Amino acid sequence: MDQAKDTGELGLAGILVWMRFMATRQLIWNKNYNVKPREISKAQDRLTDLLQNTYTTHPQHRELLRMIMSTVGRGGEGDVGQRIRDEILVIQRNNDCKGGMMEEWHQKLHNNTSPDDVVICQALIDYIKSDFDISIYWKTLAENGITKERLLSYDRAIHSDPSFRRDQKDGLLRDLGHYMRTLKAVHSGADLESAISNCMGYQAEGEGFMVGVQINPVADLPSGFPELLRFILQHVEDRNVEALIEGLLEARQELRPLLLKSSDRLKDLLFLDIALDSTVRTATERAYEELNNAGPEVNPVKIMYFITLVLENLALSSDDNEDLIYCLKGWHHAISMCKSQSAHWALYAKSVLDRTRLGLSSKAEWYHRILQPSAEYLGSLLEVDPWAINIFTEEVIRAGSAATLSSLINRLDPVLRETAHLGSWQVISPVEVVGYVDVVEELLAVQNKSYDRPTILVAKSVKGEEEIPDGTVAVLTPDMPDVLSHVSVRARNCKVCFATCFDPKILADLQANKGKLLRLKPSSADVVYSEVKEGDLADSSNLKGDGPSSITLVRKQFGGKYAISAEEFTPEMVGAKSRNISYLKGKVPSWVGIPTSVALPFGVFEKVLADKLNQ
Numbered sequence: 001m002d003q004a005k006d007t008g009e010l011g012l013a014g015i016l017v018w019m020r021f022m023a024t025r026q027l028i029w030n031k032n033y034n035v036k037p038r039e040i041s042k043a044q045d046r047l048t049d050l051l052q053n054t055y056t057t058h059p060q061h062r063e064l065l066r067m068i069m070s071t072v073g074r075g076g077e078g079d080v081g082q083r084i085r086d087e088i089l090v091i092q093r094n095n096d097c098k099g100g101m102m103e104e105w106h107q108k109l110h111n112n113t114s115p116d117d118v119v120i121c122q123a124l125i126d127y128i129k130s131d132f133d134i135s136i137y138w139k140t141l142a143e144n145g146i147t148k149e150r151l152l153s154y155d156r157a158i159h160s161d162p163s164f165r166r167d168q169k170d171g172l173l174r175d176l177g178h179y180m181r182t183l184k185a186v187h188s189g190a191d192l193e194s195a196i197s198n199c200m201g202y203q204a205e206g207e208g209f210m211v212g213v214q215i216n217p218v219a220d221l222p223s224g225f226p227e228l229l230r231f232i233l234q235h236v237e238d239r240n241v242e243a244l245i246e247g248l249l250e251a252r253q254e255l256r257p258l259l260l261k262s263s264d265r266l267k268d269l270l271f272l273d274i275a276l277d278s279t280v281r282t283a284t285e286r287a288y289e290e291l292n293n294a295g296p297e298v299n300p301v302k303i304m305y306f307i308t309l310v311l312e313n314l315a316l317s318s319d320d321n322e323d324l325i326y327c328l329k330g331w332h333h334a335i336s337m338c339k340s341q342s343a344h345w346a347l348y349a350k351s352v353l354d355r356t357r358l359g360l361s362s363k364a365e366w367y368h369r370i371l372q373p374s375a376e377y378l379g380s381l382l383e384v385d386p387w388a389i390n391i392f393t394e395e396v397i398r399a400g401s402a403a404t405l406s407s408l409i410n411r412l413d414p415v416l417r418e419t420a421h422l423g424s425w426q427v428i429s430p431v432e433v434v435g436y437v438d439v440v441e442e443l444l445a446v447q448n449k450s451y452d453r454p455t456i457l458v459a460k461s462v463k464g465e466e467e468i469p470d471g472t473v474a475v476l477t478p479d480m481p482d483v484l485s486h487v488s489v490r491a492r493n494c495k496v497c498f499a500t501c502f503d504p505k506i507l508a509d510l511q512a513n514k515g516k517l518l519r520l521k522p523s524s525a526d527v528v529y530s531e532v533k534e535g536d537l538a539d540s541s542n543l544k545g546d547g548p549s550s551i552t553l554v555r556k557q558f559g560g561k562y563a564i565s566a567e568e569f570t571p572e573m574v575g576a577k578s579r580n581i582s583y584l585k586g587k588v589p590s591w592v593g594i595p596t597s598v599a600l601p602f603g604v605f606e607k608v609l610a611d612k613l614n615q
Helices: 002-007 009-023 037-057 059-069 078-095 100-112 116-129 134-143 148-153 166-187 192-200 225-235 242-259 266-293 300-316 322-339 345-381 386-390 392-398 401-419 486-493 504-512 534-539 576-584 604-610
Strands: 425-429 433-442 450-461 470-477 497-501 517-522 527-531
Touching: 002 009, 002 037, 009 059, 009 345, 009 392, 037 059, 037 266, 059 266, 078 100, 078 166, 100 116, 116 134, 116 166, 166 192, 192 225, 192 266, 225 242, 242 266, 242 300, 266 300, 266 401, 300 322, 300 345, 300 401, 322 345, 345 386, 345 392, 345 401, 386 392, 392 401, 425 486, 433 470, 433 504, 450 504, 486 497, 497 504, 497 517, 497 527
Parallel strands: 433 450, 450 470, 470 497
Antiparallel strands: 425 497, 433 517, 517 527
């Protein structure tokens, strides 16, 4: 850990990759027999102390350190871990269940307890609550990634299914509930209830469970904070989640000043903040299900309000959050415009949505740049499953608030486009064509391919720098490359139809037509498509042998300057894109900034290439 923090961002990324591989059960960290629970607990305690200290001394890496802590149990002094061993014996003795599955679990707990034990305990509780329906036991295990094969893979395997008498029900529910607190105290630092307990303090309850354990409350908590946390616990499972999410965010705002100061209980506050963050996500996902199932008549103010909540949550978890804050202000203004029935509220909201989407893309690219190379390097050395390596960064992103925010803005986008009369398409190159539909993940993967028949490519990803493959007559994508990007310019020059589709249903329908022959008729803001017969191919404009009208190219001559300023931009010296920037000067309001521009004029490349130094 010391080496990692001295290495900086990439060193901590390596620690995160390793810890996440363990958290997702790609690495088995307890291969040795008899890894005592108190040793595991003490090791976790030392690690979280190190992370706490690094969080204070390296504030520029707080986001990565939070992510590492989310993969680690809180740990504790050795006696806390030892209670895992002691209290399973209390359960067996109190409830007369000393054989079968409970004995096998007891042996596993004695030899090498792990975060799986939290899931096993919950599965037992759910099984008992369901009036001993064994399918519920297996359902809880499966939902948390534990299979029968995994149970059999432990050093001390669990072979048997649970089997209890009805007269054991109440006692087992009581004692397993107490035992869950012990397991979570060691293994689940970011569990909301245990995180709140560790900050608020508690005294042990229950005969034989956590006897003598007293956790003191964290000092100097804000006034009213305990009541706020109690409100959160009371409403954490509510179907109507707005008040809950508001409470969660208020708690995170109250915590933020404390997280910026050094404290011997800082890790307890961090685990609480991580748990609050996670609960915002799960609560929003409950609301998103309701919003997603609603028809087009859904109130856009409600979706925008949820977007502000999730965006604020993401900003509170991010180091570099300046742009997120600007987006948050934009959304609040959009809500105000919508409520006052401003004529252009939807256009304004769409601009904020696009900016938010760009911010999310930048964040995803940062994750990929920092984490994926380490995941691939360490994953190959550790013999991790290739599929787990390939989706590593994607899963990290999906586990955070960014994914929830992306879902919400995708839900709002078609509502705004319809309200602002923007249509479902942005047509970059409006060319009527006929071709066979092919579906690809990314244009980059097929840019060097040559199609032997006219092809309409439906590409999930188009970044803008790609070439258009030979034989392609159209590129349709949900991506939004710049209209001045290489691929956009090439499409217009080569008379290839190029358009962005914003409607997932239309896109899915196009993908379902893979292999079929379609005619595309684009206008400035729409693309109409229909299936045609093979016999219509000969009549299609893109297959006629006429070709484009002849163009005469005139070689530009070197003008004697290797670089010129915007004032010198002329048709003889630079292209249209450069001249457009120069043209804007003096024609836009003073508050609109024009980029300072220089250019390498025509002929410079050839001149430099011909120099004797380059022969």
